[in-house]
Amino acid sequence: MEKFPQKNDYKKAVRWSSTLVGLEDVESTNHEKLKQVLGNYLNRLITEDFNKLIAILYRIDVSEEKARRALSVKKKNESPGEILANLVIERQLQKIKTRRKYS
DSSP states (O other): OOSSOOHHHHHHHHHHHHHHTTOSOOTTSOHHHHHHHHHHHHHHHHHHOHHHHHHHHHHHTOOHHHHHHHHHTOOTTOOHHHHHHHHHHHHHHHHHHHHHHTO
8 A cells, every 4th residue: 555645535535434334424524523533433333332343344344353453553642443443544545546546
């Protein structure tokens, strides 16, 4: 994956990720705010509905192993939900780039 994705791709990936997990009003919200909301939502799922979280990660194609690995090297100032949000957004960026490459 590119180190620095195109800004529009990043925004698209954040919006796409938010839509896929069922967040509403994603078009009218700033992408950084959406990323924060996505992280908060995933944090809530960790404690309240872990099965739904696993289903979302599966649907987006983020492996449970990759999620566990990322969570095990957690940074001090990042919540587990933020870490998972970053994985989801990274995966969506990969999909955007692959589609662009083959279209």
